[in-house]
Amino acid sequence: MKRLITLFLLVTLSFCGYASEEIELQDANIDLSDSKSLERGAKHFVTYCLGCHSVKHIRYQRMALDFGIDEKQLVKDVAPEGAGVYDQMYTAMNKHDAEKWFGVQPPDLSLIGRSRGADWLYSYLKGFYADKTKPLGTNNTVFKDVGMPNVFWELQGQQKPVFHLVDGQQQIEKLSMIEPGKLSEQEFDLLVTDLVNFLVYVGEPIQLERQRLGKYVLFFLLIFSVIAYKLKKEYWKDID
Structure with missing residues (x-):
């Protein structure tokens, strides 16, 4: 247990030291x-x-x-x-x-x-x-x-x-x-x-085109999720 605590402290201190030396961009x-x-x-x-x-x-x-x-x-x-x-x-x-x-x-x-x-x-x-x-x-x-x-x-x-x-x-x-x-x-x-x-x-x-198409993909997934949820409710209504 002591070894785990020591290792955790070393990793934490190393990360803090790295963060303090990071260049501000x-x-x-x-x-x-x-x-x-x-x-x-x-x-x-x-x-x-x-x-x-x-x-x-x-x-x-x-x-x-x-x-x-x-x-x-x-x-x-x-x-x-x-x-x-x-x-x-x-x-x-x-x-x-x-x-x-x-x-x-x-x-x-x-x-x-x-x-x-x-x-x-x-x-x-x-x-x-x-x-x-x-x-x-x-x-x-x-x-x-x-x-x-x-x-x-x-x-x-x-x-x-x-x-x-x-x-x-x-x-x-x-x-x-x-x-x-x-x-x-x-x-x-x-x-x-x-x-x-x-x-x-x-x-x-193609980054801008990807971002433009991404909006339509997300919209499609949203609509499809609603349809899938409605279908699930319809299929399982008799079991519920």
Whole structure:
């Protein structure tokens, strides 16, 4: 019995310790019904992310259909040079070069929106700061010791961490801008929101349609439940 109590206390304390260190995420405030935002996000992904990361489970044709724009126009405005409407979004970086430069091949991001969530992605993309102790010169408030460079440093600017003491240990309280970027804070927030919106969309392109059909399915189940209950009452009335 004592062992069980001790084990319970250890698990409880471990959970509390983990909860106290959990990062407070920022709200992404994405809108999957905003086709213009999705189109801008796709363009941002091609410009800043596709050099290293793929989203191989989506085609330009599907994006054009979901965004409500002409296929040729989407390829012209969004896709890299030489891409076709039926192509998947593969990175041009091969595995050998990726492992040589980064030590590991950058992951495909098709499901990152589903696995991490919009708020995590938004906070991560805004959470880079200068750290000269790291090989790439950057670190991240959400993903400590991250192996990815800050591809937005020219747009966002350079940030530094402001620390405060928590239980005798230094923790990051906030990030402070030390060198402004090309975009204002509002413009950069919009860029990140659009990019996160696109990544969440890629994880489940049919999400809005699923939610729309779900209402009809629930309504059908409700009506069917009433009918089934009435039938049950009718079949069992003589037995009752």
